[in-house]
Amino acid sequence: MSPRTYQMQRRRESTDENRQRILAAARELLMLQPGRVRFSLEEVARRAGVARMTVYYQFGSLRGLLEALLDSLASAGGMHHLGEAFRQADARAAIDHFIAVFIGFWESDRLVLRGLGALTTLDPELAAVVEERSGWRRKGARILIERVMKQTRRPSRKEMEEAEDVLFLLTSFATYDTLAGDRRTKEEVAALVQRLARRTLG
Numbered sequence: 001m002s003p004r005t006y007q008m009q010r011r012r013e014s015t016d017e018n019r020q021r022i023l024a025a026a027r028e029l030l031m032l033q034p035g036r037v038r039f040s041l042e043e044v045a046r047r048a049g050v051a052r053m054t055v056y057y058q059f060g061s062l063r064g065l066l067e068a069l070l071d072s073l074a075s076a077g078g079m080h081h082l083g084e085a086f087r088q089a090d091a092r093a094a095i096d097h098f099i100a101v102f103i104g105f106w107e108s109d110r111l112v113l114r115g116l117g118a119l120t121t122l123d124p125e126l127a128a129v130v131e132e133r134s135g136w137r138r139k140g141a142r143i144l145i146e147r148v149m150k151q152t153r154r155p156s157r158k159e160m161e162e163a164e165d166v167l168f169l170l171t172s173f174a175t176y177d178t179l180a181g182d183r184r185t186k187e188e189v190a191a192l193v194q195r196l197a198r199r200t201l202g
Contacts, residue, residue, distance in 0.1 A: 018048075018050055018054055018058065019058050019068075021048045021049065021050065022044060022045070022048045022050065022054070022055055022058060022059070022065070023068065023069055023072055024048070025044050025045075025047035025048035026039075026044050026065055026066075026069050027069065027073075027109075027112050028047060029043060029044060029047060029115075030111075030112045030115035030116055030119065031111045031112055031115050032115065039062075039119055039123070039126075040062065041055045041056060041061075041062055041065070044065065062125075062126070063125060063126065063128075063129055066126055066129050067129055070129070070130075070133060073105075073108070073109055073112065073113070074105065076108060076109070077104065077105035077106075077107075077108035077109060078101065078104050078105060078108065079101065079105055081097075081101050081104075082098070082101045082140070084097055084101075085097035085098040085101060085140075085144070086140075086143065086144075091144065091147040091148035091150075091151050092148055092198070094144050094147065094148075095144050095145075095148060095167065095194075095197055095201075096194050096197075098140060098141070098144055098167075098171065099170065099171055099190055099193050099194050099197060100190045100194075102137070102171040102176070103171075103176055103186050103189050103190040103193065104186055104190075106173045106176040106177070106186075107176070107180070107186040107189075110177070110180075113173050114173075114177060116130065117130075117173060117174070134172075137168065137171060137172075138164070138168050141164050141167040141168045141171065142164045144167065145160060145163045145164045145167055145201070146160065148201065149163065149201075152202070163200075163201050166197070166200050166201065167197060167201070170193050170196060170197055170200075171193070175193070176189055176193075179192060179193070
């Protein structure tokens with residue numbers, strides 16, 4: 001290995017290490033009680049032990065950092081399994097899988113996701129990032145509702161919209177967090193939400 005190649009490899013390793021430290025610091029901040037510490041590039045940098053400009057160079061902005069953190073959480077939380085829901089031949093089985101994937105995701109880092117919800121009430125710009133991700137979930141719910149209803153009957157537009165709203169609500173973090181409490185496992189919550197979806201959607 002040439003000296004130049006070695007130096008470039010070491011630089012990449014250092015950059016990757018800094019990135020992981022910054023994401024870990026952002027995650028830690030979100031687990032703190034809302035209002036205790038401001039979620040900012042400066043505070044994330046301080047907690048990660050790097051310069052503010054290092055965070056800026058890695059992510060470009062606080063929004064970019066939050067998007068990267070959400071991507072990291074999604075990867076660790078099994079969201080890559082979501083595509084399997086849309087490949088199910090049976091629409092009801094697809095909805096069951098859709099629900100199970102989101103329940104698993106919400107469970108994977110519950111305290112961080114709870115902190116994220118609190119953060120979005122304080123910062124409209126960051127709330128927009130989370131709202132965009134929620135829009136993806138709503139779009140998925142709409143696709144599956146259209147499938148299940150077309151397989152069973154000819155629903156009105158109002159029925160479709162109401163069913164979409166119900167599935168969107170049932171797969172939200174707030175619903176999971178409330179139903180899980182401190183006594184239900186993710187499997188129990190998933191089974192409960194699946195039953196609720198079947199009853200509500202007919």
